[in-house]
Amino acid sequence: MPRASLAGHRASAPRADSVLHGAVRYAPVTSLWLAAMLAGAVLGATLAFSWTGLALFLASTATVLLFGHSLGSHRKLIHDSYRCPLWLEYLLVYLGVLVGLGGPLGLLRQHELRDYAQRLPACHPYLRHGGGFWRDAWWQLHCRLELDHSPRIRIEARIAHDRFYRFLERTWMLQQLPWAIALYLWGGWGLACWGVCARVSAGVLGHWLIGYFAHNHGQRHFHVDGAAVQGHNIRLASLLTMGECWHNNHHAYPGSARLGLLPGEWDPGWWVLLLWRRMGLVSDLRLPQDLAPRPELRPWHQQNSY
Numbered sequence: 001m002p003r004a005s006l007a008g009h010r011a012s013a014p015r016a017d018s019v020l021h022g023a024v025r026y027a028p029v030t031s032l033w034l035a036a037m038l039a040g041a042v043l044g045a046t047l048a049f050s051w052t053g054l055a056l057f058l059a060s061t062a063t064v065l066l067f068g069h070s071l072g073s074h075r076k077l078i079h080d081s082y083r084c085p086l087w088l089e090y091l092l093v094y095l096g097v098l099v100g101l102g103g104p105l106g107l108l109r110q111h112e113l114r115d116y117a118q119r120l121p122a123c124h125p126y127l128r129h130g131g132g133f134w135r136d137a138w139w140q141l142h143c144r145l146e147l148d149h150s151p152r153i154r155i156e157a158r159i160a161h162d163r164f165y166r167f168l169e170r171t172w173m174l175q176q177l178p179w180a181i182a183l184y185l186w187g188g189w190g191l192a193c194w195g196v197c198a199r200v201s202a203g204v205l206g207h208w209l210i211g212y213f214a215h216n217h218g219q220r221h222f223h224v225d226g227a228a229v230q231g232h233n234i235r236l237a238s239l240l241t242m243g244e245c246w247h248n249n250h251h252a253y254p255g256s257a258r259l260g261l262l263p264g265e266w267d268p269g270w271w272v273l274l275l276w277r278r279m280g281l282v283s284d285l286r287l288p289q290d291l292a293p294r295p296e297l298r299p300w301h302q303q304n305s306y
Contacts, residue, residue: 030144037200044189045194052187054194061198065099073104084276098175099207101204104172112153118227122228128215129211180192210247213232214247233247238260243260
């Protein structure tokens, strides 16, 4: 049982079954948010298609996924795997909010609950993407999990009390509005749909798809003894996910700033961090050898999991 790695975890619970029992309930705000974005994306693609709109969609989606989700929300805010000036951290986390998944504090709590649950011997199927493809799509995109005995999640004061993060948490949906207005003024409803609705739809759906496959199918280098879930690497998605597809590596070394650990494992987020380090923007990039030893971690010799 991977208790050693949970000693300093943000989540804790007195009951061993705290993440096992609960009900999945419809979340109307989350569901309607995605439905509205998908409707706008379809309208933009069918009624207002333009090559400018498509280019805007591709560029803006890549920007928020790389700088926002991967470098800002995940590698910095959640795992603090490198150091950077506060202004850069704020910018990256703001871009992470533009992905459309939620506010920074809510995303942090969701991540910590799921990470904590997956390290235990058993957890609810919602937390391990274990309900099958279509059920998991419904659960993750339109519902929320209400545990009977939810773990306590402690977020450090530097983040929990930060006024900027609290502001983003309250207004994360509204953060799309200035961009929608600017794009409408630039090129009409078509660009607003492509640059906001289609981008958010791709970010939300892509995040769920990678989450599902990265916890069920793919290559593995490492095994975490006693864990309910093993991460999987999805090699073909390295560029699309900005390196976030190396999820087996991430389960093994969650605090590493580098996710693609072996030769040929492309990791655009790591490439940017190396560039920024040369520019003096970031420092103290944490790697697997910098992290505390994990006795529950061992090599996985089979290259494909079943």
